[in-house]
Amino acid sequence: MSVISRLALRNRWGRIIITIHEYQREPQINQIMLLGSTMLVVDTVVMIGYSLLATRLAHLIKNERHVRIQNRIFGSMFMGAGSLLAVASHN
Structure with a gap:
């Protein structure tokens, strides 16, 4: 795996775009636009939900x-999560 792929796998956009080449039924730009618009809509709905909950x-x-x-x-x-991580890292 190349260095660029490893760096890209650290975020969700990278993971999604790297897997696009496996599904070449449609032109790649259409797939990227569909994924981008889907993420935009989902993120917007989630953030509106958080805002309404916060109010x-x-x-x-x-x-x-x-x-x-x-x-x-x-x-x-947070202390419990840290403890679990400490225990898990010793195993």
Whole structure:
């Protein structure tokens, strides 16, 4: 595998574009345009969903007590994930 392929595999665009050559039923530009527009629509819908969710949950970050609880929950989750990674790297 070439260096360019290895670097491109690190992101989703690279992975998708590299696999396009396997499916040469249509011209490559049509496939790229279809994939690009599909990703754009999906990303837009997901970001709108996140924005709507954030507006509904905005009251949770206005209270200092709620923020402290959230920090403890997510801090514990990150510590747990770090512990799992440490255990998994030793095996």
